[in-house]
Amino acid sequence: MAELTYRDAVARGIAQEMERDEDVVFLGEDIAKAGGVFKATAGLLEKFGELRVRDTPISEQAILGAAMGAAMTGLKPIAEIMFADFIAVCYDYIANEFPKSRYMTNGQVKCPLVVRVGNGGGARFGAQHSQSIENWCMQFPGLKVVSPSSPVDVVGLLAAAVRDPDPVIFLEHKSLYATKGEVPDGEIVDTLGTAKILRSGTDCTLIALGMMVPRALAAAEQLAAEAGISCEVVDVRSLVPLDTQTILGSVARTHRVFTIEENPRDVIRKVMERETSVHFVIGVSPDVDLDDDENLQWGIFTRFDPARDMMFSEQNFVGARPVYRGVAGIDATWKPGYPKALEMDPSVVRRVDERWQEYFR
Amino acid sequence: MTRKASAEKVAPVPPNDDIGEAQRLELYRCQFLLREAEQRANDLFLQNLVKGTSHLSLGQEAIAAGCAAAMQPGDLSFCTYRGHAHTLARGVPVEKVLGELMGRDNGLMRGKGGSMHLTSVEHGVMGSYAIIGAHLPIACGAAWRAQYKGQSDVSVCFFGDGTTNIGAFHEALNFAVIWKLPVIFVCENNLYMEYTPISEVTAVESPAGDRASAYGLPRIVIDGNDADIVYRTMKEAFDKARSGEGPSLIECLTYRHSGHSRADPAKYRPEGELERWKLRDPLKIYKDRLRQFDIDDARIEAIEQEVRREVDEATEACKAAPTTSTDILFTDVYADGGWAWRN
Numbered sequence: 001m002a003e004l005t006y007r008d009a010v011a012r013g014i015a016q017e018m019e020r021d022e023d024v025v026f027l028g029e030d031i032a033k034a035g036g037v038f039k040a041t042a043g044l045l046e047k048f049g050e051l052r053v054r055d056t057p058i059s060e061q062a063i064l065g066a067a068m069g070a071a072m073t074g075l076k077p078i079a080e081i082m083f084a085d086f087i088a089v090c091y092d093y094i095a096n097e098f099p100k101s102r103y104m105t106n107g108q109v110k111c112p113l114v115v116r117v118g119n120g121g122g123a124r125f126g127a128q129h130s131q132s133i134e135n136w137c138m139q140f141p142g143l144k145v146v147s148p149s150s151p152v153d154v155v156g157l158l159a160a161a162v163r164d165p166d167p168v169i170f171l172e173h174k175s176l177y178a179t180k181g182e183v184p185d186g187e188i189v190d191t192l193g194t195a196k197i198l199r200s201g202t203d204c205t206l207i208a209l210g211m212m213v214p215r216a217l218a219a220a221e222q223l224a225a226e227a228g229i230s231c232e233v234v235d236v237r238s239l240v241p242l243d244t245q246t247i248l249g250s251v252a253r254t255h256r257v258f259t260i261e262e263n264p265r266d267v268i269r270k271v272m273e274r275e276t277s278v279h280f281v282i283g284v285s286p287d288v289d290l291d292d293d294e295n296l297q298w299g300i301f302t303r304f305d306p307a308r309d310m311m312f313s314e315q316n317f318v319g320a321r322p323v324y325r326g327v328a329g330i331d332a333t334w335k336p337g338y339p340k341a342l343e344m345d346p347s348v349v350r351r352v353d354e355r356w357q358e359y360f361r
Numbered sequence: 362m363t364r365k366a367s368a369e370k371v372a373p374v375p376p377n378d379d380i381g382e383a384q385r386l387e388l389y390r391c392q393f394l395l396r397e398a399e400q401r402a403n404d405l406f407l408q409n410l411v412k413g414t415s416h417l418s419l420g421q422e423a424i425a426a427g428c429a430a431a432m433q434p435g436d437l438s439f440c441t442y443r444g445h446a447h448t449l450a451r452g453v454p455v456e457k458v459l460g461e462l463m464g465r466d467n468g469l470m471r472g473k474g475g476s477m478h479l480t481s482v483e484h485g486v487m488g489s490y491a492i493i494g495a496h497l498p499i500a501c502g503a504a505w506r507a508q509y510k511g512q513s514d515v516s517v518c519f520f521g522d523g524t525t526n527i528g529a530f531h532e533a534l535n536f537a538v539i540w541k542l543p544v545i546f547v548c549e550n551n552l553y554m555e556y557t558p559i560s561e562v563t564a565v566e567s568p569a570g571d572r573a574s575a576y577g578l579p580r581i582v583i584d585g586n587d588a589d590i591v592y593r594t595m596k597e598a599f600d601k602a603r604s605g606e607g608p609s610l611i612e613c614l615t616y617r618h619s620g621h622s623r624a625d626p627a628k629y630r631p632e633g634e635l636e637r638w639k640l641r642d643p644l645k646i647y648k649d650r651l652r653q654f655d656i657d658d659a660r661i662e663a664i665e666q667e668v669r670r671e672v673d674e675a676t677e678a679c680k681a682a683p684t685t686s687t688d689i690l691f692t693d694v695y696a697d698g699g700w701a702w703r704n
Contacts, residue, residue, distance in 0.1 A: 025509065051509060057539065059532035065498020066505055066536065069516070072487060073437070073506045092529075096492050097499070105480040106470035107693040109488060141694045141702065165696035193704060242703035 001184050007177040009151035010040040010116070013158030014078060016187060018048050021076060024162060027054045027063060028080030028116075037082055038118055038177050060090035064115065068097055068167075071113040076162055084119040084133045084171065091136070098167035099142030114161045114168045119147070120211055120262050122175035132262040134209070137169045138239055144192060145239040147171040149213035151181040153237060156190025164192055173210040193241030197250060201232035205250040207268055208260040209236045216260045236268060244271075378654070380589055384430060385654060388588045389647050390664045391426035395446040396644055397672045398455050402445065402462055406623060410680070411462045415476035416443040420586075420618035423643035424549050425450040427591025428517060431599055437487045439500040439518040442477035443549075444489030447519050451484045456675035465682040472685030473693075487516075494520070494529030497546065501533050504542035504608075515602040516544045517595075523554030525568040534576045534610065543602035545595070546610045549585060551617040556629055569612035578610050585613025586643040589650065616641075 004012065018024045026044060028036075032055040035042030045053045056063050060081055067079040081087055087094060094115075101109040121130035137145045144166050148154045154172065161168040198213070199220055208216035213235045220231035232250050236242070251257050259268040380388075399419050405411040418425065429450035432438070440447040449458055453469065461468030462476050469481055477491040487503065490496035500518035507514050524530050525548060537544050548569035552559055565571035570582035584590050591613060598609035616638035620627035627635075639645075651661055694700035 054540075057532075057535060059536055061494075061529045062498045062501065062532040062536040065495065065529065065533065066502035069487075069499040069502020069504070070506045070509075071502070072499070073503045075506050075509065077502075092492050092495050097490075097495055101488070102693050102696065104470065104474040104478045105482070105488065106473045106689070107698070108470070108480055108482045110696065112696075141700060144695075240702050244703045 001182055003180050004151045004183045005177065006151045006154055006172070006179050006181070007038060007040045009154035009181075009183060010158070010172060011043055012183070013155040013188075014041065014044055015047060016155065017076075017078075017159055017162040018044070018052060020187075021162075022052075023074065024076045024078065025052045025054070025070065026078045026080075027056050027066065029056055029058055029063070029082055031055060031080050036080070038174060040172070040177060041080070060086050061092070064090045064093035065097075067113045067115070068093060068101070068111060071111050071167075072101070072109055076112050078114045078116060078162065081115060081117045083125070083129045083174075084117040085128050085131050087115075087117060087133055087136060094137060094143065094169070095140055099140040101142075102166075103142060110165060111167045112165045114158070114170050116158075116170045116172060118174040119171040120173045120175055122211060125174075132171075132210070134171065134239055134261075134263045135267045137171075138267055142166065144168040144241065145171065146192060146237065147173070147210045147239060148237060149173070149176065149208075149210055149235050151179070152183045152188065153190065153196075153235075155183060156188040157192065157237065159187075159189045160192045163189070168192070171210065175211050176214075179214070193238050193243055195237055195243035195246040196235045197232060197246065198235050199231065199233040201230040201254065203230045203254060205232045205234060205247075205254045205257045206260055207234045207236060207247060207250075207257060209239070209268060210262060212260045212262060219260075239267065239271075242271060380592065382654065382656065384592075385589075385651060386656070386660070386664065388426050388430055388592065389644075389651055389661065390668060391429060391450055392422040392588060392644055392647055393665055394455070394668045394671070395422040395425055395449055397668055398449055398458065398675075399445055401672050401676055402459060403619075405459065405463060405676070411476075412464065413475055414622050414624065415445070415462060416441075416622045417619050418443050418446045418549075418617065420638065420642065421549055421551060421615045422446055423588040423647070424519075424547065424585045424591055424613045424615060427588040428519070428547060428595050430588075430592050431595035432485075432517065433514075433599075435485060435512075435514040436599075437485045437500070437503050437514060437516045439487055439496040439503070439516060440479070440489040441493075441496070441520055441524075442489060442491040443521065444479050444486075444519075445476070448479040448481060448484075448486050448489065451481070451486050453479075453481045453484050453486060454675065455672055456678045457481070459675050460679045460682055463679050463682075464685050465679050466685050467679060467682040468685070471689055473689065485514075494524050494527035494533075496520070497524070497529055497533030498536065500544050500546075501537050501540075501542055504537070504544035504602075505540060507543055508540070513603055514543075515599055516542075517547060518544060519547045519549060521554070522548060522550040522552070522559040522563075522568045524548070525572060526554070526563060531572075531575075534572070534578075534608075537608040538576045538578065541605065541607035543605075544608045545598045545602060546608065547595075548610070548612045549615055550612050551615050553617065553621065553629075555621045556625060556627075558629075567612055569610055573610045576610070578608070581610065582612045582614065585615035586641050586646055588643060588647055615643075618642075 030037050031041045032045040032053045063079050067077040070077045098111050101111050120132045146157050146161055148157045161170050206216040216233050220233050223229040223231055232254055234247055234250050261268050399417045425446035438447055438451055457469040464472040469479055478489050480486055480488045497518050500516040504516040559568055567582050570580045573580045583594050594611055691700045692698055
């Protein structure tokens with residue numbers, strides 16, 4: 001067991017897979033000699049040589065296209081697109097090429113590759129280097145989308161992504177690179193499509209992703225201490241495939257859901273709405289005027305989360321737009337195939353609602 | 362008749378000719394097959410048996426045939442949405458191609474791809490790509506795999522003149538050169554990007570050839586209607602690629618006898634242009650070539666009869682084949698064979 005940074009976990013995960021399989025190759029801008037602009041890939045060139053760890057020109061289309069051609073013909077490439085925002089200049093591969101190749105060819109073509117990107121805001125890179133692009137990637141059947149929040153998950157999910165036979169977009173949060181966590185020794189292989197309950201609770205579920213996971217955990221601590229509200233925290237980890245069993249199982253127990261994510265189109269909430277008939281009764285519009293301190297709902301959420309300070313106390317706008325979505329499952333009726341409809345106890349609902357109101361008054 | 366069978370029947374190679382009679386007969390057979398098969402596709406469209414769009418390369422057959430003849434088994438083809446000819450030239454059965462166009466269960470991809478996405482991995486046809494430029498970097502990737510694994514196959518990427526004005530073209534050229542990849546880029550310059558003359562929208566006269574120097578490559582612009590010239594040029598490019606000397610960019614001048622796609626009657630072409638180019642029809646050029654080499658008309662006629670029979674039989678087989686089953690609608694989205702994105 002060792003304490004690793006999220007950044008070092010990236011290099012460890014890549015190295016683990018490159019040692020295991022000679023078909024794993026790695027390409028991207030400044031990833032080899034420079035060790036990556038986030039220093040997440042330092043040491044890989046020295047370890048695996050320039051045939052397997054290759055610097056590329058600033059040619060995002062060439063990077064993703066080459067990764068695809070290599071994947072189709074027998075390699076297992078890992079490609080880095082430095083900042084997630086740059087996915088926009090090579091979006092053809094995300095939208096039209098990777099995800100459709102297997103389907104259109106009736107299964108003749110395979111595309112086992114991983115695209116690592118530095119996702120998210122909070123590092124003062126400005127509006128064109130801080131976006132959260134989950135929704136850019138999630139809409140294409142055939143593509144998988146993963147977003148780890150801790151070093152151990154970086155190693156395990158990266159290994160799972162490399163071994164997966166489908167194309168995987170691996171969203172690393174660049175504001176988490178310096179964070180630390182315990183990582184066991186030896187090979188670590190996780191499973192795509194599994195969410196994790198990081199904290200058990202009874203009053204409500206906080207569903208979070210990426211950098212919002214540590215924030216959700218902090219919020220849960222604060223709510224427990226200040227208001228006696230018991231929060232369950234679920235780290236989504238994998239958006240496609242999505243572990244609806246774990247997520248909705250938690251909702252079924254707590255009857256209250258808050259989705260906490262950076263993506264401006266709050267993809268997790270959308271999935272929740274699509275997958276369930278949960279009635280969203282508390283909501284903060286993502287289009288709310290963020291300067292509107294009088295906005296009761298916004299005020300509610302910023303009271304226990306430092307994100308708002310992060311955004312406005314800086315002289316430079318950081319570009320990130322954390323969105324806090326509240327939802328209470330007042331009338332939860334479930335679609336077939338999901339945990340059976342909850343027997344809602346009106347007194348429980350009333351009690352929790354009163355506590356919320358009291359706390360946020 | 363298969364390519365191999367036709368080659369076995371012919372006389373020994375005459376002296377003083379690098380191509381030889383067997384290869385010449387095969388080049389003619391291939392071009393004739395492409396012509397017949399695509400004309401049949403057009404007929405089937407008029408009979409409402411082929412639906413949706415398709416893009417014919419009538420008039421451009423010498424490029425597909427000449428390139429395919431220079432390729433070895435294991436070499437990979439990356440085609441565009443105008444990919445019928447390149448797919449057939451690699452030996453994919455006509456029935457599989459027409460079946461795909463007709464949405465039949467006997468189609469190459471059982472109807473899931475259609476005209477613009479013909480793919481036959483077993484024949485080295487690694488896909489037909491309908492987004493301009495996308496497959497140039499993909500071909501680079503396949504070539505990178507060959508280089509990395511020490512395999513001798515070469516990737517060949519076909520595209521039109523219009524592709525030379527999209528970013529991916531330039532990214533791929535630079536990438537292939539700096540990594541010295543075994544890839545050959547073949548530009549089929551048929552003078553029109555889609556409906557607009559390429560000369561009106563391009564900074565240089567030869568859209569691919571004049572860009573080559575920017576990537577340290579020689580300018581290669583050839584007569585794309587002469588299959589012998591295409592074949593010889595490709596042979597050199599293959600030799601270069603296989604000896605580790607890196608990529609080539611070849612511009613083949615040709616002409617599209619029909620419009621850009623089904624929807625295009627090609628009325629924008631100046632009067633007389635099509636007729637002038639038809640005098641340089643690749644099939645006409647090649648038939649004359651065979652006669653120059655003293656191959657008599659009876660043998661040519663026999664090849665044509667054989668091809669016609671092949672296309673007729675394929676057509677009937679496709680008409681008799683069931684339409685694609687909706688059972689496969691939700692298959693092969695993911696590698697597990699299904700489409701589920703959540704548990």
